[in-house]
Amino acid sequence: MFSVSVRDHTMIAHSLRGEVFGPAQRLHGATYVVDATFRRATLDADGIVVDIGRAAEALRAILADLGYRNLDDEAAFAGMNTTTEALARVIADRLADHARAGELGDGARELDGLVVTLRESHVAWASYERPL
Amino acid sequence: MFSVSVRDHTMIAHSLRGEVFGPAQRLHGATYVVDATFRRATLDADGIVVDIGRAAEALRAILADLGYRNLDDEAAFAGMNTTTEALARVIADRLADHARAGELGDGARELDGLVVTLRESHVAWASYERPL
Amino acid sequence: MFSVSVRDHTMIAHSLRGEVFGPAQRLHGATYVVDATFRRATLDADGIVVDIGRAAEALRAILADLGYRNLDDEAAFAGMNTTTEALARVIADRLADHARAGELGDGARELDGLVVTLRESHVAWASYERPL
Amino acid sequence: MFSVSVRDHTMIAHSLRGEVFGPAQRLHGATYVVDATFRRATLDADGIVVDIGRAAEALRAILADLGYRNLDDEAAFAGMNTTTEALARVIADRLADHARAGELGDGARELDGLVVTLRESHVAWASYERPL
Amino acid sequence: MFSVSVRDHTMIAHSLRGEVFGPAQRLHGATYVVDATFRRATLDADGIVVDIGRAAEALRAILADLGYRNLDDEAAFAGMNTTTEALARVIADRLADHARAGELGDGARELDGLVVTLRESHVAWASYERPL
Amino acid sequence: MFSVSVRDHTMIAHSLRGEVFGPAQRLHGATYVVDATFRRATLDADGIVVDIGRAAEALRAILADLGYRNLDDEAAFAGMNTTTEALARVIADRLADHARAGELGDGARELDGLVVTLRESHVAWASYERPL
Numbered sequence A, B, C, D, E, F: 001m002f003s004v005s006v007r008d009h010t011m012i013a014h015s016l017r018g019e020v021f022g023p024a025q026r027l028h029g030a031t032y033v034v035d036a037t038f039r040r041a042t043l044d045a046d047g048i049v050v051d052i053g054r055a056a057e058a059l060r061a062i063l064a065d066l067g068y069r070n071l072d073d074e075a076a077f078a079g080m081n082t083t084t085e086a087l088a089r090v091i092a093d094r095l096a097d098h099a100r101a102g103e104l105g106d107g108a109r110e111l112d113g114l115v116v117t118l119r120e121s122h123v124a125w126a127s128y129e130r131p132l
Helices: A019-025 A052-066 A084-100 A106-110 B019-025 B052-066 B084-100 B106-110 C019-025 C052-066 C084-100 C106-110 D019-025 D052-066 D084-100 D106-110 E019-025 E052-066 E084-100 E106-110 F019-025 F052-066 F084-100 F106-110
Strands: A002-014 A028-040 A113-121 A124-131 B002-014 B028-040 B113-121 B124-131 C002-014 C028-040 C113-121 C124-131 D002-014 D028-040 D113-121 D124-131 E002-014 E028-040 E113-121 E124-131 F002-014 F028-040 F113-121 F124-131
Touching: A002 A052, A002 C113, A002 D084, A028 A052, A028 A084, A028 C113, A052 A084, A084 A106, A084 A113, A084 A124, A084 B002, A113 C002, A113 C028, B002 B052, B002 F002, B002 F113, B028 B052, B028 B084, B028 F113, B052 B084, B084 B106, B084 B113, B084 B124, B084 D002, B113 F002, B113 F028, C002 C052, C002 F084, C028 C052, C028 C084, C052 C084, C084 C106, C084 C113, C084 C124, C084 E002, D002 D052, D002 E113, D028 D052, D028 D084, D028 E113, D052 D084, D084 D106, D084 D113, D084 D124, D113 E002, D113 E028, E002 E052, E028 E052, E028 E084, E052 E084, E084 E106, E084 E113, E084 E124, E084 F002, F002 F052, F028 F052, F028 F084, F052 F084, F084 F106, F084 F113, F084 F124
Parallel strands: A028 C028, B028 F028, D028 E028
Antiparallel strands: A002 A028, A002 C028, A002 D124, A028 A113, A028 C002, A113 A124, A124 B002, B002 B028, B002 F028, B028 B113, B028 F002, B113 B124, B124 D002, C002 C028, C002 F124, C028 C113, C113 C124, C124 E002, D002 D028, D002 E028, D028 D113, D028 E002, D113 D124, E002 E028, E028 E113, E113 E124, E124 F002, F002 F028, F028 F113, F113 F124
16 A cells, blocks of 8 residues: 655634633634645556645645634534544545545546544644545 | 544663663663554544543653663563563553543543554654554 | 753644734634753753753743633733744743742753744744843 | 564655656655554564564665665666655565565564655655555 | 744755765765744844745745756856755855845845755754854 | 754663652663754865764764663763763763864864754753864
């Protein structure tokens, strides 16, 4: 199995609902350094998993759409806790939509899966892995 | 599949028995930077894999129990080579005990697995992965 | 010249005023991974620059006081742009207060200077350096 | 499942054929920071996955054989695009040859698999994973 | 003293002339992960050292101009060894030109100095520091 | 001012004397990831600060001499607390001896200074800087 990964980041404000979150129930924020990993059993005719330029652009577009916002005010997240875990899934699902729409190139239709990891600090991170 | 990871560290002395270890047969030491990863198929009602505060506390307690010691003198490791690989299992098994005892919260009973990685330098590390 | 550094982090929300900030004029947030460096020409009788345990505690207290907050609502920052650069100075000045108050130990009165670095992502950071 | 990883690097020149590569179709170069991960279900009698000294030496030999060269001129890569993904497989396959030849020690015959990751920058990397 | 730093990268081919370089006398290549640090004694009216967006753009333009090339064929480097140290100076001098030309904003004329660091691997890097 | 840096590591056991060290008064150990930085105002005729191969070899020899040992038993450290700060000076002084003895090449006699940084974990490190 092959994989290719690209890294970018986004900076957001939000608050979390639930006693388990302690002081993170207050409005605060985070930088998420985001790694998107694309998996594929075999390489394409060019010898790649995915066009890394297009993959990086897709990730950048998704993160720009989230970034420099207060997620508490975004309709897309109404009624949902925007935990690191949950945002990893949101980003992975949006990347999957880009892949299926052909925006990562035709070869991206051969991708087997995706992993998205959000690093919220030097001591904590979360991932979501899904098939494609 | 979701995962959440936390990082901490511990500093120990030990020696290793066996010709394969060369100069590491002498009493020496290591800083282990330890990553504990908790895996779960679905998020709980709060939108998390595990209470990250409790997970970090459990890891800290386990590492404090090991740290600032000469492992050669610890009864828990009598007759065992305290290699990086072997210590990764010890820490993973102790985290599993915490999870089963409910110390990571009730939701932690839904965890599917654990990975513990010990980084002993910028060029070497070892992991142990187990189900829960 | 000797130095000792400790790392911790804090997560905040804020917005920045001024056209130069583009989309960062909107309410958003950041994780700051914070390195505090203490400088001293000679070591004390114990062979250290500063009690690293106390230094880490002082940094943790200062960051906890900032963290999980919307800095736009904090009286301490009224009328000030809470840029990464400006926050580096705030944290350095608060550490200097701790040092002068003897909270880093008596030896900390011999410190020559401080550097505080705030990493806001994997591709951007800011520092403030001051004498003590 | 246990694993042990070692890190080393190599510096090469090459060019890539295909429109998808844009400016990377020109002769350029890369530093690859290479992580080799060895997997095994159980530890050997010494408590290890593999002799880490021998594993590091094998990786170093393989990387020295690639390094400080223009891969476009190497017979071994004639007719092949030396993408990061493709080179990850080349290195993994050569490590597998070393393992089977007994050069990682007798115990290495019990290895279950290998992962090789090539980091080409702080924002892009590729991996190849195979059984042994 | 304040500073702000941004990170980017470039990938080049080159060879080095001189016995001291051993196998690096052959045509090979490198990824340089480049940190540009801008220093200034006081913050401007917006509370910043430099417009970080413009600084990042200037660095990106300079690195794009170098990247995906064989430096041995570039007129700009004729008769010069393109060592990591020497390239750090080239990039710092070009950033200084951008600053003086006003491309980093008017405030950049208040900058006191620049440091450029090129990381060529996980175990080696070089810097050049100059006034502005 | 130019600089070149190389990274290596060493693993030792030791204990520290003094109440300020708390549990680190017990026999324990550390991995030190060691960065050695060589500074020079101008480049030599080859366009370098120092022969990086020789510099890396000198660092490796110094660290091998310390490593896989219990520093409490070494005559060289009798009566001295082997704190991270103190060891940074020991390593810097030994590198200075190598430079003066011509072991880093003739050009190394033009070096202006040295910095040695010991990273003892992901959250703590110490440096010593000296002229040459």
